[in-house]
Amino acid sequence: xxxxxxxFLVLLPAAALAWESILAGTPEAAPNYQISEHWWxxxxxxxxxxxxxxxxxxxxxxxNVPEGYYRTWVERYRIKEVNGVETLEVDSPDGGMHGFPSxxxxxxxxxxxxxxxxxxxxxxxxxxxxxxxxxxxxxxVVLVDEKYCLGCRYCVQACPYGCRFxxxxxxxxxxxxxxxHRISKGLTTACCENCPTGARQLADLKDPKDPIHEYLRTHxxxxxxxxxxxxxxxxxxxxxGAVR
Amino acid sequence: xxFKDAAHLFRMAAVxxxxxxxxxxxxxxxxxxxxxxxxxxxxxxLADVRALPVHYAGHQACEACHTDVLDVKVKGxxxxxxxxxxxxxxxxxTEDPGGVTPEKLDTARLCVKxxxxxxAKPKGFPQVVSADHSAGLACNECHQPHSPAIVTEAPxxxxxxxxxxxxxxxxxxxx
Amino acid sequence: xxxxxxxxxxxxxxxxxxxxxxxxFLTGLVAGAFILASLERVFRVDAVKPTYRLALLTALxxxxxxxxxxxxxxxxxxxxxxxYLTPHRSSAMAMFxxxxxxxxxxxxxxxxxxxxxRDIVLLSQTTTGVKRLIYRVLTLGSSNISDGALAxxxxxxxIITVIGIPSAFLLHGYVGFIFGSIKxxxxxxxxxxxxxxxxxxxVSGIAMxxxxxxxxxxxxGKPIDMRCVDTVAKYLFYAFIIDFSLEMLxxxxxxxxxxxxxxxxxxxxxxxxxxxxxxxxxxxxxVAPILLLGLTQVSRLSEIARKRIYALAGCLTxxxxxxxxxxxxxxxxxxxxxxxxxxxxxxxxxxxEGLLPAVVLTVLPFIILFVLVKLLPPWADxxxxxxxxxxxxx
Numbered sequence: 112x113x114x115x116x117x118x119f120l121v122l123l124p125a126a127a128l129a130w131e132s133i134l135a136g137t138p139e140a141a142p143n144y145q146i147s148e149h150w151w152x153x154x155x156x157x158x159x160x161x162x163x164x165x166x167x168x169x170x171x172x173x174x175n176v177p178e179g180y181y182r183t184w185v186e187r188y189r190i191k192e193v194n195g196v197e198t199l200e201v202d203s204p205d206g207g208m209h210g211f212p213s214x215x216x217x218x219x220x221x222x223x224x225x226x227x228x229x230x231x232x233x234x235x236x237x238x239x240x241x242x243x244x245x246x247x248x249x250x251x252v253v254l255v256d257e258k259y260c261l262g263c264r265y266c267v268q269a270c271p272y273g274c275r276f277x278x279x280x281x282x283x284x285x286x287x288x289x290x291x292h293r294i295s296k297g298l299t300t301a302c303c304e305n306c307p308t309g310a311r312q313l314a315d316l317k318d319p320k321d322p323i324h325e326y327l328r329t330h331x332x333x334x335x336x337x338x339x340x341x342x343x344x345x346x347x348x349x350x351x352g353a354v355r
Numbered sequence: 356x357x358f359k360d361a362a363h364l365f366r367m368a369a370v371x372x373x374x375x376x377x378x379x380x381x382x383x384x385x386x387x388x389x390x391x392x393x394x395x396x397x398x399x400x401l402a403d404v405r406a407l408p409v410h411y412a413g414h415q416a417c418e419a420c421h422t423d424v425l426d427v428k429v430k431g432x433x434x435x436x437x438x439x440x441x442x443x444x445x446x447x448x449t450e451d452p453g454g455v456t457p458e459k460l461d462t463a464r465l466c467v468k469x470x471x472x473x474x475a476k477p478k479g480f481p482q483v484v485s486a487d488h489s490a491g492l493a494c495n496e497c498h499q500p501h502s503p504a505i506v507t508e509a510p511x512x513x514x515x516x517x518x519x520x521x522x523x524x525x526x527x528x529x530x
Numbered sequence: 531x532x533x534x535x536x537x538x539x540x541x542x543x544x545x546x547x548x549x550x551x552x553x554x555f556l557t558g559l560v561a562g563a564f565i566l567a568s569l570e571r572v573f574r575v576d577a578v579k580p581t582y583r584l585a586l587l588t589a590l591x592x593x594x595x596x597x598x599x600x601x602x603x604x605x606x607x608x609x610x611x612x613x614y615l616t617p618h619r620s621s622a623m624a625m626f627x628x629x630x631x632x633x634x635x636x637x638x639x640x641x642x643x644x645x646x647x648r649d650i651v652l653l654s655q656t657t658t659g660v661k662r663l664i665y666r667v668l669t670l671g672s673s674n675i676s677d678g679a680l681a682x683x684x685x686x687x688x689i690i691t692v693i694g695i696p697s698a699f700l701l702h703g704y705v706g707f708i709f710g711s712i713k714x715x716x717x718x719x720x721x722x723x724x725x726x727x728x729x730x731x732x733v734s735g736i737a738m739x740x741x742x743x744x745x746x747x748x749x750x751g752k753p754i755d756m757r758c759v760d761t762v763a764k765y766l767f768y769a770f771i772i773d774f775s776l777e778m779l780x781x782x783x784x785x786x787x788x789x790x791x792x793x794x795x796x797x798x799x800x801x802x803x804x805x806x807x808x809x810x811x812x813x814x815x816x817v818a819p820i821l822l823l824g825l826t827q828v829s830r831l832s833e834i835a836r837k838r839i840y841a842l843a844g845c846l847t848x849x850x851x852x853x854x855x856x857x858x859x860x861x862x863x864x865x866x867x868x869x870x871x872x873x874x875x876x877x878x879x880x881x882x883e884g885l886l887p888a889v890v891l892t893v894l895p896f897i898i899l900f901v902l903v904k905l906l907p908p909w910a911d912x913x914x915x916x917x918x919x920x921x922x923x924x
Contacts, residue, residue, distance in 0.1 A: 262605015
């Protein structure tokens with residue numbers, strides 16, 4: 112092909128643009144985001160949660176979550192104590208997506224508990240996947256490879272927190288991705304973005320300047336089912352001992 | 356044991372060997388190229404997830420243009436409430452501000468999602484029983500959503516005198 | 531409302547259906563039938579020799595069907611090859627493909643081929659048409675059935691059976707480990723699970739071969755070798771005692787330790803799981819057959835009485851072991867991991883994972899067995915000469 116100078120001047124920037132878009136698909140080469148610089152987690156402050164369900168709705172819209180399934184949900188705990196004996200009532204109507212009806216019972220300790228994937232550092236779900244379709248990324252996010260998943264549901268069985276489900280149309284395992292497509296672009300997760308009270312905050316456990324990371328260092332925090340030793344990275348502040 | 360008496364075993368062994376050979380060849384063809392790049396998974400899967408579309412633009416994107424709203428918001432109780440928490444996902448609007456117009460919000464339906472009184476909500480959180488609170492008025496008749504505190508008791512120009520009287524007397528009855 | 535109390539929202543729908551109940555049931559029959567066959571081959575229990583070939587063919591028939599419920603269950607069965615391409619070594623389920631292939635080819639097919647080789651060669655010479663072609667392919671081109679060759683077959687076959695015993699334990703034990711290693715589920719998580727699975731597999735496999743032997747001989751109008759079935763029934767009884775002891779040990783242990791899951795599980799067993807666990811699995815499926823078989827062991831009963839008891843005990847056993855798989859798989863998903871609620875299993879009928887495919891897949895092995903029995907007759911008095919394993923090396 113006879114390449115004239117004119118051709119070259121047109122082709123070069125086009126090629127550069129094309130190359131840029133190809134590179135943008137490769138995690139390492141995407142501008143600014145270095146996988147090895149991050150280790151993601153999240154903080155949930157129970158005392159700030161008002162059970163509005165905005166997080167559940169936002170997650171569903173951001174991630175096209177099918178109806179009847181939940182990548183995140185909110186539970187309401189009602190604990191009544193009579194003479195030292197506690198009775199516990201928990202509900203989550205439609206995952207808390209449309210809030211909760213009020214109850215007028217007096218003397219009941221009530222609070223909301225948002226739940227989602229704990230992005231466990233020693234996750235039991237990735238341990239049991241027979242083919243390597245679910246994994247923890249180098250930056251600490253447990254993800255599902257939708258092109259590789261067999262749909263065997265072993266991971267769904269292995270998760271102690273009930274955060275996984277099978278997508279009814281795609282027939283692959285699904286769960287919270289910590290909005291990986293957002294956090295790798297410098298945005299925060301859809302649920303954190305839309306929480307009106309700041310009850311949910313993203314944490315970067317490798318970033319010494321992250322205020323939430325600092326918060327985790329200086330406040331008392333808990334994880335769900337600590338006896339399972341899953342290395343959960345969803346930290347709760349003010350989590351009542353009765354929460355399952 | 357003579358060799359010819361075991362010859363059939365070698366034939367069977369050959370069948371096995373052929374099977375294993377076919378398996379090895381098939382394997383090298385079918386295993387995805389990036390498998391094992393970061394761990395026991397397809398390396399391209401990370402890129403697949405990162406390429407998913409973003410629907411919520413994030414408040415920094417809104418604030419880049421709507422500085423007037425930001426100025427009002429930072430002074431009020433809704434300073435930390437992000438724009439899309441009320442206005443919904445608007446990444447399409449940031450990509451095409453002229454072409455995509457956000458919906459006008461119906462405060463009568465919107466505000467109660469957070470502020471409807473519920474015994475399970477933290478006590479310090481501002482909440483009202485909407486049926487008793489505003490005598491049917493929409494929330495933004497009295498409250499400016501970007502900075503919701505009512506500065507004076509006087510109604511805004513849009514509220515009719517009789518309606519305002521109804522609200523005040525309802526509040527008085529509650530006290 | 532399908533739920534009682536509170537379930538995590540994603541837990542309400544069951545993920546593992548009746549097909550996942552069927553899979554361990556089928557592989558259990560494979561393992562159990564093989565162990566019965568090995569009783570004769572390795573442990574020299576001559577009395578059960580009449581069931582030897584039938585047990586092997588039964589194992590093969592069920593093994594061929596075993597992957598099918600899994601294929602129907604998978605969201606993407608077309609990706610099953612991935613288990614061979616990139617097996618995740620930390621996953622018990624990833625073992626499936628390899629253990630299955632190993633057991634099918636290196637144990638079962640090899641053993642059947644070696645034991646039948648003489649008949650195959652003779653049949654390839656005496657039959658015509660398509661059948662002749664099939665037999666010729668099966669001979670792999672070798673027609674050496676001299677005493678020397680048969681002695682080699684015998685020796686190698688013996689070695690394969692010896693390897694086959696732990697392989698059978700692995701084939702079914704890993705299924706038990708799939709459940710037993712899930713710390714998230716207290717109904718499943720116990721080190722006893724693989725052991726319980728193996729022993730209940732032995733019980734079901736032995737019972738199945740017993741029923742098939744008696745049934746097929748009756749259909750053919752041939753007499754039942756009572757010494758054979760008495761011995762098989764004796765081993766069934768022993769296996770049952772061990773199986774029952776293991777299950778009682780698990781139960782007593784749970785009741786005694788009474789950990790955080792106990793109250794929820796206890797309530798589940800008394801309500802939703804009562805019929806399948808207490809009535810069918812424990813009483814009808816374990817206690818009743820043990821009592822029936824025990825009766826034949828301690829008192830002298832007539833031949834006809836023993837045959838009837840064996841048939842009844844055999845049927846109850848099959849029902850009980852299926853119920854055991856049901857209770858493990860379905861039971862493990864009926865309660866919430868929050869221990870605050872329960873859900874219901876809605877089994878479809880003509881859906882991909884419904885009752886109809888489950889029934890079809892249960893019937894299919896018998897059809898395959900029918901074909902196998904026609905192709906490789908387990909009995910000496912059919913078209914070939916009397917089968918006599920060559921003297922000497924046994």
